[in-house]
Amino acid sequence: MIIGYHLHMKRIFRHTARILAALLLSVAGPVPHGMAAVETFTDETSGLLSWQARHPGFSLQFIQLLPDYVRAVYSGRGLPPKVVELMAGYCMFGTIIKNESDKPLAYRVADWRYITADGQAHPVKTKTAWLQDWRDMGVAFRWSLLPDDQQFAPGDWSQGFTTLPLAPGTVFKLKYQWTQEDEIHEGIFEDLRCAPAEAPDV
């Protein structure tokens, strides 16, 4: 009788715990923005691709960059050849983030993950990590890369490069997050593709 009572209470406790956990997750967890409209564009001149995800009040663009473009940008800033080639060896995207709402929002690149074909999620290398690498290589330049984290007032936006250690043409997913009014929002690009090694035939 007592054992039966204990089992019954245990079941109630488990059930309550599940409900509480679900409630906590729904309150504290990221708010999926599955409704995001993701558009893919092909540049008529270069044949390169770009993607834009539009959420209510927030937009994010990823634009393919050719290795030769990356070389031109960094050599044009006077960076040494070893740094130029290091950067050109990464899968690079021009990234544009915009606050299109009437409230402040914030993002942290450290919260983003790219997911490779094997299903593994990897952190995105931050600007701070790059600047340390550059300093170690004797380079004081601190621009061009997407800032690690920013607080955007209404109308604010930013752009910069995002780097991924992937081969040209690699297809992957990218999960991104931002916060607004203490709520975490998230979205995903399902099929980003690194730029090819050479400019595509147009």
Next chain:
Amino acid sequence: MFELRLALVLVLYAPLGLLHAELPSPELSHELNRLETPVAAPDFSLEDLDDEQHALSDYRGKVIMLNFWATWCPPCRREIPSMESIYQDLGEKGFVVLGVNEFETPDHVFAYTGQLSVFPTFPILFDRDSKVSELYGVKGLPTTLLINKQGQVVYRAAGGRDFDHPEVRAIVSELLAESDGDT
């Protein structure tokens, strides 16, 4: 070999301006965000294209638009005409634009400005080691600050703006109408 390849890349692509898909550039917005608490603008001194030194404190008593930019930054290029326009119109009333270039050489910037449709007549200063942008906590380019007559940062904008917009002009005019003694 590297130099040869690079030279080829630059020769082939430089006229196009960009080697990637032309960024579907966002419209320039015009919102300037008022700081809840004005912050004293740190003083600095930088050289311009003619090697003349400009200290921020030289402009005390004026309304200053401090714009951090670089030639490789597309929205920086796009907002220059609007900065020049508002500078032309309000310069005589005590409004100053200081374009703080990041990490580039005067030769490079001079060649660049010569290609613009509107040549900037406001001072362009050279923050060659990015110390001034660090001083102001600038994370991305362009970033623009408005400094009132008392030397306080009162507005901030991250990303390109249309500074010729009536709302921006109204804000600047309002700051110009303030006396040196009130905010």
